[in-house]
Amino acid sequence: MGRKAKFNDTTVPSGRGRKAKKQGDPTFPKGILVKEEKELSHRQRQRARKRLLKKQNLNKKLTKLEKTKSNKKEIEDTLTEDNVKNVTKQLKTNKKKKSLKKQLKNNNLSHEDDQMQFNSDSNMSNNEEVMRGEQQKIKKKKLLNSDTKDEIDNYNDIEEYEQNGKMDNEEMNQNEDADSSDSDVDLLPIEKANKKLKKKQEEEQKLAEEEMHDMTLQQFVFTFPTEEELAEVTNLKDIQQRIKDVIMVLSDFKRLRDVNRSRSEYMDLLRNDLCTYYSYNNFLMEKLMQIFPLDELLEFLEASEVQRPMTIRTNTLKTRRRDLAEALINRGVNLDPIGKWTKIGLVIYSSQVPMGATPEYLAGHYILQGASSFLPVMALDPKENEKILDMCAAPGGKSSHIAALMKNTGVIFSNDVNEERIKAVVGNFHRLGIVNSIVCTYDGRKLPSVIKSFDRVLLDAPCTGTGVVSKDPSVKTNKDEVDIQRCCTLQKELLLAAIDCANARSESGGIIVYSTCSILPEENEWVVDHALKKRDVKLIPTGLEFGAEGFTSYRQYRFHPSLKLTKRFYPHVHNMDGFFVAKLKKFSNIVHKNKGAEEETLN
Amino acid sequence: MKRLTEEKTKLVLEKLTKYIGTNVKLLLDRPDGVYCFRERKGRVYYVSEKILSLASMVNPDKLTSIGTCFGKFTKSGKFRLHITALYHLAPYVQHKIWVKPSAEQQFLYGHHISKSGLSRITENTPQYQGVVIFSTNNIPLGFGVTAKSTMDCKYADPMATICFHQADIGEYIRSEDSLI
Numbered sequence: 001m002g003r004k005a006k007f008n009d010t011t012v013p014s015g016r017g018r019k020a021k022k023q024g025d026p027t028f029p030k031g032i033l034v035k036e037e038k039e040l041s042h043r044q045r046q047r048a049r050k051r052l053l054k055k056q057n058l059n060k061k062l063t064k065l066e067k068t069k070s071n072k073k074e075i076e077d078t079l080t081e082d083n084v085k086n087v088t089k090q091l092k093t094n095k096k097k098k099s100l101k102k103q104l105k106n107n108n109l110s111h112e113d114d115q116m117q118f119n120s121d122s123n124m125s126n127n128e129e130v131m132r133g134e135q136q137k138i139k140k141k142k143l144l145n146s147d148t149k150d151e152i153d154n155y156n157d158i159e160e161y162e163q164n165g166k167m168d169n170e171e172m173n174q175n176e177d178a179d180s181s182d183s184d185v186d187l188l189p190i191e192k193a194n195k196k197l198k199k200k201q202e203e204e205q206k207l208a209e210e211e212m213h214d215m216t217l218q219q220f221v222f223t224f225p226t227e228e229e230l231a232e233v234t235n236l237k238d239i240q241q242r243i244k245d246v247i248m249v250l251s252d253f254k255r256l257r258d259v260n261r262s263r264s265e266y267m268d269l270l271r272n273d274l275c276t277y278y279s280y281n282n283f284l285m286e287k288l289m290q291i292f293p294l295d296e297l298l299e300f301l302e303a304s305e306v307q308r309p310m311t312i313r314t315n316t317l318k319t320r321r322r323d324l325a326e327a328l329i330n331r332g333v334n335l336d337p338i339g340k341w342t343k344i345g346l347v348i349y350s351s352q353v354p355m356g357a358t359p360e361y362l363a364g365h366y367i368l369q370g371a372s373s374f375l376p377v378m379a380l381d382p383k384e385n386e387k388i389l390d391m392c393a394a395p396g397g398k399s400s401h402i403a404a405l406m407k408n409t410g411v412i413f414s415n416d417v418n419e420e421r422i423k424a425v426v427g428n429f430h431r432l433g434i435v436n437s438i439v440c441t442y443d444g445r446k447l448p449s450v451i452k453s454f455d456r457v458l459l460d461a462p463c464t465g466t467g468v469v470s471k472d473p474s475v476k477t478n479k480d481e482v483d484i485q486r487c488c489t490l491q492k493e494l495l496l497a498a499i500d501c502a503n504a505r506s507e508s509g510g511i512i513v514y515s516t517c518s519i520l521p522e523e524n525e526w527v528v529d530h531a532l533k534k535r536d537v538k539l540i541p542t543g544l545e546f547g548a549e550g551f552t553s554y555r556q557y558r559f560h561p562s563l564k565l566t567k568r569f570y571p572h573v574h575n576m577d578g579f580f581v582a583k584l585k586k587f588s589n590i591v592h593k594n595k596g597a598e599e600e601t602l603n
Numbered sequence: 604m605k606r607l608t609e610e611k612t613k614l615v616l617e618k619l620t621k622y623i624g625t626n627v628k629l630l631l632d633r634p635d636g637v638y639c640f641r642e643r644k645g646r647v648y649y650v651s652e653k654i655l656s657l658a659s660m661v662n663p664d665k666l667t668s669i670g671t672c673f674g675k676f677t678k679s680g681k682f683r684l685h686i687t688a689l690y691h692l693a694p695y696v697q698h699k700i701w702v703k704p705s706a707e708q709q710f711l712y713g714h715h716i717s718k719s720g721l722s723r724i725t726e727n728t729p730q731y732q733g734v735v736i737f738s739t740n741n742i743p744l745g746f747g748v749t750a751k752s753t754m755d756c757k758y759a760d761p762m763a764t765i766c767f768h769q770a771d772i773g774e775y776i777r778s779e780d781s782l783i
Contacts, residue, residue: 327740359707362772363742364690387657409635411654419667426668427779430687431772436651438658439668451660 222249224258225269239277246270247294270294274301280476284466287484287520290555296572303572304469310355312366313374313397314344315432316404319365321346327360341545342374344404364431369397372467372569372579376460376515377401379542379567379583383508385410386455389501391444391494394421396428398460403434413454414439415447445493448500455509459498461491461527463518467578470571484522491516491527499535504586512537512584517577519568521554524580528566529559535591537584539565544581546574604641604648604655604663614682615640615647615673619692621733622684622746626695640673646783647673647682649691672783686745686770687782689735693743696735698728700747700766707738710745711773716766718759728753734766745771 016022040048187195222245246266249256253263267289275285278301292300314321321337321344328335332352338345346366348355355361356368377398382388382405390399393414403412412434416422419441429437442450444459464487465475495514504510514531516523528550531537539562550566552559566582607615619627630649631638637652643663650658650670658669671691674684684692702710706720722739730752736744747766756765774782 357776359711359738359742359744359772362711362775363744364772365742411657413657422667423780423783426672426783427775429668430671430690430782431775433690435671435690436654437669438654438661438666440661440665441667442661442665450662451657 222246222256224261224265236277239273243270243273243277243298246273247298250294278305278476281479283481284476284479291519291521299572300570307470308370308571308576310348311338311369311371312346312348312355313369313401314346314366315364315400316344317408317433318363324360324365327365328358331358338371342378345371345374347371362431364433367397367400367428367432369401371576372517373397374401375544375567375569375579375581376458376513377405379544379581380456380458380511380513381543382406382456386509387411387413387453389413389415389447389454389457391415391447391457391459391498392462393425394418396425398458399425399437400428400432400434402458403429403436404432406436408434408436410436412437413451415442415444417441417443445497448497452501453503453506454501455503455506456511456513457498457502458513459494460515461494463487463491463516463523464520465517467517467519467571471577484520488522488527491523492530495527495531496534499531499537499584499586500591502586504536504589510586512586514582514584516580518580519570519578521551521557524582525551525554525559525563525566526557528563528582528584531584532560535586536588537586539563540583540585541565542567542581542583547581548573550580550582604643604658604666604669607640607642607647611642611676611682612640618674618682618684622692622735623695624697626697629695630691641669646675649673649688668783684746684770685782686772686774689743689745689772693735698725698732698734698749699737700724700734700749701737701739702744704739707744710736710768711771713768713771713773713777715750715764715768716747717761718756718763718765719761721756721765724753724756724765726753730755736766736771745769
């Protein structure tokens, strides 16, 4: 819609076109633009000068007033000696004056005078009080001070003051705080306001501090519950509060403790409360309390209550992660890569279809597998054309991962003692297209007598499952000292068998990876430590970038220092199931039978 | 773990030929080593000789599976192909059927494929020919036998069955226990 181009010689007028509309000045909403402070006008300045002068006068009078006060005292002294009648007379005249001034009829005056006469002994101050009472009846409180001062003026014959007194007092009432000190006189109003504000702030701060102090006192007061209180069934919220309180007390025990109670009593109380709140049995809770510091313990328990996110592993034999993610997104699955540490894992946030029944799942493009189950296989680091043993394979997640990393070359022996569960291994292997597998059902401890010389051995040992409480909450209650003992013994035997199965002379391998889904040191560090003593193996770094270091000392136990090369994973730290991974390298096929026997006899 | 008798070998190969024709040769002579069929408890396994030699160390009672299970001999002496063989058959198959995404789920529940669910079919497929069913994005879903030839399919009724269901990958869930 611009101006029409005129290519014949006609000159084109400059400026805006006839139809162009000029935009008006912008308008802004109120408050956006800051108003500049205007200079005071001449009149305003005059008024300000007047105000200042008035104030100065006022101050002068105030100083005078103080002087008169001192005079008044002298008068009072004389008065007490004087005849009271005289005084009352004078008062009468005074009051009459006043009533005239105020143009109010004082009906009670005569009556009051009688009263005065009754109290013949009363001194000046008494008279004043009575007068005050009378004034209140009239409800003219404001004038009260001025009236009393009027009297004083009478005595002193200061006529001047009498005239201005009332007004002065009123003003004084208004600026009570401001005029309290003479130093304020020279201050500008803004400075006064500032001073006032500061005072106010100080007061507020003081109050706040006091309140804080009160609050903290209240908070830290935790009284140890009595037996009856403990016996009666309370609701869970009370118990939760008590857990918090006890942990607070234990965190600053010296200051907050009850002097008559020992630390162990507090610990017992805490343990019992935790057992009730999270429904663990006493034994397991005690074990957990030995492993974790108190604040971490709570986090662990909380994390164990909620399920870990569902994760899947891409079957690299059949597809790539990107293609799989695309296919699943098309089916309405909300997913993300697990993390930077793996290139084949996906975490599923939500899904419109069951993840265990999509055509992709049935075609073997992925397998449902916990994030923690990736770790031992990554630590094992299988290579192509190797002979690898998975001693406790069911349901075949880790075995199939190994086979996928070997790209279906070499051989994977998947063993599991349970014949029912081995069916899942076979099913998964066929679904995922793994062709290099031998699936058998030996007892892991007897495997060395059947077949040896594996390049790598993975032992994902059966355990109490204290790391996967969220998956199987029955662990909380059904584990006991005996169970752990039993697990521990079995694990030691299995680990020794696993080491015996491995071939130390293998060019690439001689690697044994030991893992459990438990977090108890009895099932982890202790077992590995035992194997270190019995066989010619050494711990080597797992190759996993994250995870907490394994324990080298736990309560009375002192483990081999190299156990810090093992890795622990916790639900509250790494958002995966509790897990333990140790990577061992076998150096010779010698079995330290004698050495072990000697140690046992020594012990 | 024993070698198949000649009769049984013949039965197995006949069955495989129905699906992959002359490509059976490729299945036996592979570049990555010699593969062979072995029978155990009526099941036929297809396995590399290398793995077989290692498996010989294992007590047959304790051995559950080696390599890939192709199928089993029925009581009446016929050979039945299992869905587990799909991984090896799908690449060599000569006649294919692609199903629409809407019909995919139906097939995975064990139903036949009707004309309405048919997306594509290999040219010149005769009637009663063994085929492998694919989804539209080329995921093998199972085996079947054509009920109509390609020519007949053109003029078939929308509800008419095109392909009879034989095995599908839904069986991994439906009949996990009976697969092996």
